[in-house]
Amino acid sequence: MVYWIDMKRYNPKEIEPKWQQIWRETNVYTANLASDKPKYFAFGMFNYPSGNLHVGHAMNFTISDVKSRFKRQQGFESYHPVGWDSFGLPAENYAIKKGISPQESMAQLIPDYQEKYQKMGWSDDWEKEITTSEPEYYKWTQWIFVKMHEHGLVYQDSRWQWWCTKCQTVLANEQVIDGKCWRHDGKDDLIVEKKEVKQWFFKITEYADELLEAVDALDWTESVKLAQKNWIGKSQGAEVMFEVAGSKETITVFTTRPDTLFGATFMVLAPDHALVREITTPDKLDEVEAYIKATAKKTEVERQASKEKTGVYLGVNAINPINGQEIPVYIADYVLSGYGTGAIMAVPAHDERDNAFAKAFDIPIVQVVDSADNSSVQDFYSGYGIAVHSGPYDGLTSKKAGQKIVDDLANKHLAIQKTNYKMRDWSISRQRYWGAPIPVVNCPDCGPVVLKEDQLPVVLPELTDFKPSGDGRSALARAKDWLITTCPDCGKTAERETDTMDTYVDSSWYMMRYLDPQNQSQIFDSNVANQWMPVNFYNGGDHATAHLLYARFITRFFSKIGLLDNPEPFKQMLYNGKVIAKDGTAFSKTLGNGPDPLEIIEQGYGADALRTYLMFAAPLELGARWDPQGVPGAHRFLSRLWNIVQEYIEAPAVELATDQSKKILLIVHKATKKVTDDIEGNRFNTAIAACMEAVNKLYLLKTELPFGQNNVWLEAFEALAMLVGPFAPHIADELWQLLGHSDSIQRDHWPIVDTQYLQVDTFTLVVQVNGKVRAQLSLASDVTKEQALEAAKADSHVQEFINGKDVKKEIYIPGKLVNLVV
């Protein structure tokens, strides 16, 4: 009873560094990629080393670490890789802020992370570490550009793009948040503007259909799958040509509702549509120019904020091809140049936005779909119905009318069936220094020449001044020694491309490089990659769309060119929630107001308690609400486990009767089953709860049974050490050692469920009368229905409720309950 007084207290500060050192020295986490064992490849989304290790990192990487450790303990060859997504704007901005070069800042940041990763107790394989900003890596990022080009998937084009004056770079749409640059979204930061920029594109749209079709089969968080589908945004429809009256020009629109063509009473072009200046009548030009200018300043947020529709009549009409009617042509900011053809036929009777515009500009509204007498409910809700006021098409269903209208116009070359995608090609150009140089030489005679594989890598020169050049080009424009080269085709003096690649390119193929990080002659060895791909488990709390889509695109490309068998990169993807503050607000990286994981560890709670709390706090998909009492609570649990094992070790040998052993083994095997199933199913919180419950029950049992050295008690504590291993690996190894083992628990040690110990002799039968619980009876497991009902009715308390009444119905659920209806 008082053993604990002499016992060694649980001291993570002592055992955690000890095991971290042993793990390092014995390379337990070094994966043998050629192993014959079943393989498991798991990791969290690539770390961007832009500052400190925060609690979000702790959350993300512990999740994949738990999965990885679980499989490793189960006997898998488990590979939990580690690397740095070190190129990119945040790193460059950080370096500017610190007044050092990005190379130097990485040289400082990465070792700091390395140390902290080890203190978190993650089972990272440091032998295969990769860094995207090293030439050994980005040579192959450039190689992808070359290969993409070879396969016709690269082109150069000018586009209106979001432009951040602070970053001096183009922003992707997804990088514009609330009208501001994603990295400069503070109160004082300016709203970004649009600027026409020449840039390089990857033709991801060519893969749109297959990327879409493959989504359903993925074992991914459903909301992420949906986001993928919405991002691709496939829609079926038609392109219809409208001649401009008194001009040779034609306006092409995309519509999903060609059946409403008779209701098109005006047209709208996006303000930056190429035809606007061509067709506007001279008297309207000033007004149009002013509107274009005003729109360019506006953000999409501002455009949407105003419910009132604005626009300008161009002074010309277009001819509706279906009925020859002249309809006015406008520009309006509610039409976007980035979608479809950047022009619409407006049908105010059947589109809310068109309707608002028509009302504001006093344009006729013609109903052409009668949805009143719909036969199908589905049609009714989708706005479909029977064509009216549509000439020869009257009476047809919307679907048939649309089809016939397109067919008829197609015969006159005025329409064509068309599938449209919301997804646009991937702009990979960045006018930034800190990225992989795009492997192109711009020759005055030959134009842009893409380099050959043997001319790679194009090494990024180290610059002292790496701020953007200010002319829209990157700092590389100033590195004359590097910039000036000879054309590989004609040998004349030429300049290198000064754009660098989007970091999303770096992070879209790293999972394969993890499998062959030192390969000098190939991007990776396909034989090895095919053994390990797709990644078994991938998780993160960000980048639900772009990164995952790009990774899928690149992987699919590799598969097409014969580098990989499987076209999908991630078999399972868990989109985990974030760690948020107690008041429900987000921890801000910029404010740095989150709890510091290392501080918590150093305080004496240890990494095991931190990890256990994070995994216990909530289901992974929900994310954890940070509770300052949480880590102490987890520490308390680990202490209890520690103490009972200590007590066991110091106690003398005891004998246990069979029924006593069974009590212990029931607890252990029940917990083993629960923890095994729950980790498999990513329900870490209930897995940990099961461990806690088992420990609590063993504490109770130790007071009622002989407690001390005995194989059954030993089995119980060994099992618990193994079960907590994925969450609290240090204490697991320490307990394992204290229980007499000389090997590490980390590989091939996971308890097996023996179902014979799950059998119980008695169970609790719940007795309800009219659905209300009136008694709980302990009965033998093999009780018959008759016996159970008899016992239920015989209970004195139940008697009070059924006495003198007619039992009209008897419900019996074997092993669970009886419900008597009176």
Next chain:
RNA sequence: GCGGAUGUGGUGGAAUUGGUAGACACGCUAGCCUUAGGAGCUAGUGCCGCAAGGCGUGAAGGUUCAAGUCCUUUCAUCCGCACCA
């Protein structure tokens, strides 16, 4: 606006196919113990009620012997996307 979730004690959250609502933990209360600690141990802790009992999973209906779970309506919060033609 559209799409997706989520609503359960003071708090985070548990609850196979509908079958004991509140596991596990935090917090709180009381007691014990002591090397007085960031301890540890034991008991209690949904609400009302002395009790018997009643009420209780955002709200309102419904199906059922039985509903957190299924159906209908509705409210709130959060997250995506955003004038997508």
